[in-house]
Amino acid sequence: MGILIALEGLDGAGKRTLVDKVVAALTASGLRVAVGAFPRYGESLHADVAAEALKGGHGDLADSVYGMGLVFALDRGGYADELRKLLSDNDIVILDRYLASNAAYGAARLRQHADGEYTQWVRELELGRLGLPAPDLQMLLDVPVELARERAKAREAQDATRELDAYERDGDLQSRTGEVYRELASTNWVSRWRVLSPDVDPAALAADLAEWK
Numbered sequence: 001m002g003i004l005i006a007l008e009g010l011d012g013a014g015k016r017t018l019v020d021k022v023v024a025a026l027t028a029s030g031l032r033v034a035v036g037a038f039p040r041y042g043e044s045l046h047a048d049v050a051a052e053a054l055k056g057g058h059g060d061l062a063d064s065v066y067g068m069g070l071v072f073a074l075d076r077g078g079y080a081d082e083l084r085k086l087l088s089d090n091d092i093v094i095l096d097r098y099l100a101s102n103a104a105y106g107a108a109r110l111r112q113h114a115d116g117e118y119t120q121w122v123r124e125l126e127l128g129r130l131g132l133p134a135p136d137l138q139m140l141l142d143v144p145v146e147l148a149r150e151r152a153k154a155r156e157a158q159d160a161t162r163e164l165d166a167y168e169r170d171g172d173l174q175s176r177t178g179e180v181y182r183e184l185a186s187t188n189w190v191s192r193w194r195v196l197s198p199d200v201d202p203a204a205l206a207a208d209l210a211e212w213k
Ligand SMILES: Nc1ncnc2c1ncn2[C@@H]1O[C@H](COP(=O)(O)OP(=O)(O)O)[C@@H](O)[C@H]1O
Pocket: 009, 010, 011, 012, 013, 014, 015, 016, 017, 018, 151, 152, 154, 155, 198
């Protein structure tokens, strides 16, 4: 049975870039590694509906914090069986965003903290009712909000499909989300957490994870 690791952080923090490098290093060291990313755009109706809502579609759906949280959660719920299979076939499964994304963005939108009602609702919905496997480790790529924003904007300029959505354009929301993420990490919400700095060395991180495994 493999271990489940989720990488979390703000939009533009560099999660996807870091996951790619860590996975390459772990694979080169001979471990069986699988990756996943949420939202599962192009693969799940729920993920596509969430993206469309964040770009102004589906009426007032994006105005509802619980509504959006439910849609993101259902995207993951549809992947639960596949995730369990990946865990049984691999040593390590790394996810680019998992249920803590829902907890951090939703609590930040509601101006709640990590120990509030919203994060509890996410936990019960996703790990309880949807039966998703709990992560063994969650990692926060803790990048200052200004740097994440610059990176997200640079990416938008290079790739027209990565146009900034409603959450990404809201700098205030991003900074509150960063605060909730740090609270989730410091209280070890759902699993133990590890906080990574923006200059984290992917090879050293991979070596640590391989040893931990
Ligand atoms: N360590 C880094 N240094 C400089 N630029 C980076 C770094 N990590 C990512 N980037 C760039 O920042 C942008 C956002 O990175 P990405 O991995 O897509 O972030 P996320 O998945 O967290 O939204 C991309 O254009 C990427 O090339």
